[in-house]
Amino acid sequence: MKIGTSCVYKKKPSRYLKLLLGFGVVLFLLILLELDFIEEFCCFPNWAIAVTPNWLDPEQDPNVRLGKDSPSSAKALENYLIPNEKACQGHQVFLLTFVVSKPNSFKRREVIRKTWASMREVGGCPLVILFALGQANSSEVQQEIGQESARHRDLVQGNFHDSYQNLTLKTLMILHWKDAFCAEAKFLLKVDHDVFLNFHSLTEHLASLGEDRSGLYLGRIHWHVAPIRDPTSKYYISEFAYPLEVFPNYCSGTAYVLSQDVARRIYLASFQTPFFVLEDVYVGMCAKKIGVSPTHTSMMSGGPRFYFNRCCYKAIFASHGFETSELEAVWHVVADGQDCSALARKLGLMVCKLLTRLF
Numbered sequence: 001m002k003i004g005t006s007c008v009y010k011k012k013p014s015r016y017l018k019l020l021l022g023f024g025v026v027l028f029l030l031i032l033l034e035l036d037f038i039e040e041f042c043c044f045p046n047w048a049i050a051v052t053p054n055w056l057d058p059e060q061d062p063n064v065r066l067g068k069d070s071p072s073s074a075k076a077l078e079n080y081l082i083p084n085e086k087a088c089q090g091h092q093v094f095l096l097t098f099v100v101s102k103p104n105s106f107k108r109r110e111v112i113r114k115t116w117a118s119m120r121e122v123g124g125c126p127l128v129i130l131f132a133l134g135q136a137n138s139s140e141v142q143q144e145i146g147q148e149s150a151r152h153r154d155l156v157q158g159n160f161h162d163s164y165q166n167l168t169l170k171t172l173m174i175l176h177w178k179d180a181f182c183a184e185a186k187f188l189l190k191v192d193h194d195v196f197l198n199f200h201s202l203t204e205h206l207a208s209l210g211e212d213r214s215g216l217y218l219g220r221i222h223w224h225v226a227p228i229r230d231p232t233s234k235y236y237i238s239e240f241a242y243p244l245e246v247f248p249n250y251c252s253g254t255a256y257v258l259s260q261d262v263a264r265r266i267y268l269a270s271f272q273t274p275f276f277v278l279e280d281v282y283v284g285m286c287a288k289k290i291g292v293s294p295t296h297t298s299m300m301s302g303g304p305r306f307y308f309n310r311c312c313y314k315a316i317f318a319s320h321g322f323e324t325s326e327l328e329a330v331w332h333v334v335a336d337g338q339d340c341s342a343l344a345r346k347l348g349l350m351v352c353k354l355l356t357r358l359f
């Protein structure tokens, strides 16, 4: 037998509870809207003050000269199968981009050229976009690369074997190339060829830094990452190769930007930093050596990819993990010529980041 279910006393929520609830909802919405702000300024503080050891400051070291006369470039051409050394000439380059690609990824380069890398300037800021390759392992592929280079003039190929273990060599090649042949470029972007890149928003952001553009090492920070000690992993790092518990904080190798001064100083620091197989960690090591701390941006996805949303993709800088076929579809939506309002972008960002985290 049920006892008097009808006369259970239901307490009405008090006015204070309602008020508290309302306040909670407003706070929740505010936090959602300001997720980026919170991510950039709370989780990844950049309070460490950069200290520049004198020996790496080109202004202060008379033996280190910028540009074509730099000691490294005398024999520079010997290191390249395709040097493409005139690619920056006559452009007053603002942003030099190197897309890290593989010798036989012909189709992918073709698609990238037609999509996000089809831009030559943003708001009057000249862009130069090149592909970085190592040596192909077959003469047919190498021959095809020669033809591709003659047609598009956007390849730079080093004389090292193109392999995963040699990715750091490719980054060193990029840094050397910038130093020797494009020293005037204000920024250097290194980006992987499976990334969707938005030059509009990235260039706008870099231009908005105005004259205060030195000391920049911008990307998605990998924070307190420990080396993988499992010998069966692709990413295995022995204690001999790296004895410490954690890596210095570094920007994800999928996409990162260096300002002119940092690119040069990291290049110089690499002469005093032992080779390390993880390219992005290596750049982090060199940056630490010259006292530059990475700056976090919530507009680059790092490893995962941002959940697709039109207004979100008009706002972000880089999103990783795209198949060749997907790049075209995304580009057509993003480059449709219709702008998103500031609020629509914010909401788009909120939606795509929440979905990225949830799925």
Ligand SMILES: *[C@@H]1O[C@H](CO)[C@@H](O)[C@H](O)[C@H]1NC(C)=O
Pocket: 102, 103, 104, 137, 138
């Ligand atoms: C050549 O390189 C490609 C990837 O670029 C790889 O799939 C292939 O196995 C390599 N061939 C040889 C003989 O090493």
Ligand SMILES: *[C@@H]1O[C@H](CO)[C@@H](O)[C@H](O)[C@H]1NC(C)=O
Pocket: 159, 160, 161, 162, 163, 164, 165, 166
């Ligand atoms: C890296 O490149 C060098 C120079 O071409 C080559 O001798 C070496 O075998 C390469 N390493 C790997 C693991 O591919």
